[in-house]
Amino acid sequence: MARIDDIDKQILDVLIENTRTPFTDIAKRLNISAGTVHVRVKKMEESGIIKGSSLTVDYEQLGYTFIAYIGVFLEKTSQTQFVISRIKEIPFVTVAHITTGKFNIFCKIRAQDTTHAKKIIFMLDDIDGVSRTETMISLEESINDKKRLLHKVFQDL
Amino acid sequence: MARIDDIDKQILDVLIENTRTPFTDIAKRLNISAGTVHVRVKKMEESGIIKGSSLTVDYEQLGYTFIAYIGVFLEKTSQTQFVISRIKEIPFVTVAHITTGKFNIFCKIRAQDTTHAKKIIFMLDDIDGVSRTETMISLEESINDKKRLLHKVFQDL
DNA sequence: GGTGAAACTTCTAATAA
């Protein structure tokens, strides 16, 4: 586990909430200099704790209103890596995990509508080695918050 | 669906890749002025297409090596909102959806280890109205890329 | 390690096209 102190955690907390918070603002809040914030962020970037930054976009407004989770059953687990490599070619699959339990592979897809989703699911079903899939359609995204983790956790640890 | 043109999409593309890309850089790439980039970003913020920005953090390095998906079965679907509100109190649940299909609610958790995960799962099981849960442990996060969506999709549309 | 100030870069808003 990476060595980061309480100040680093507080900096991360602020930046996870909003990447564009000026270092001068963070410095004021934490009673340190902007230079210090700069140096610490740079170190966390170098050590890989900070991997990058991304915009949070409203996909619904862009026409992507459909979210589903899809469990994938394989004929043999030895085909896992091959199937994963094929799944990577489908852009609308935004998350995929190799899992224990019911399914061999577990995916999340984001699509425009049910017609679009159907095409994606058929593409998954068509991959060699996939025996069948099971779809769970999201009726409501009730929680989606990476931020939850850090805020709380850093208090608990 | 929001009205955004090709230039807006290209700006989003760059910023999704790296929120801190200077507007002057984006301007050069797209052969427009930095002022234009500024105005367009501001409009997309106002219209809500851009919801915010977040750091991408390496949770493994911070000691969170355990990811699992948990399907929740309810005694009655009328308890859904109550159960969701209780799940929101557990910080390690980073995603939750109300779903059709096998499960009533579907969660993603991130924990430090199996002991920590056990506590979270027991908390979920203990919520009034939850009849049982089914856990799928992630052995490997093979795909996790919101960027995939925009890049490709914008070409297809 | 951290600071504070200088030098440099980027952002923003107003004006003009």
Next chain:
DNA sequence: TTATTAGAAGTTTCACC
């Protein structure tokens, strides 16, 4: 709508604690 521009704001470096 877009471009230009000048002043404000933010970032980065560095000599010095």
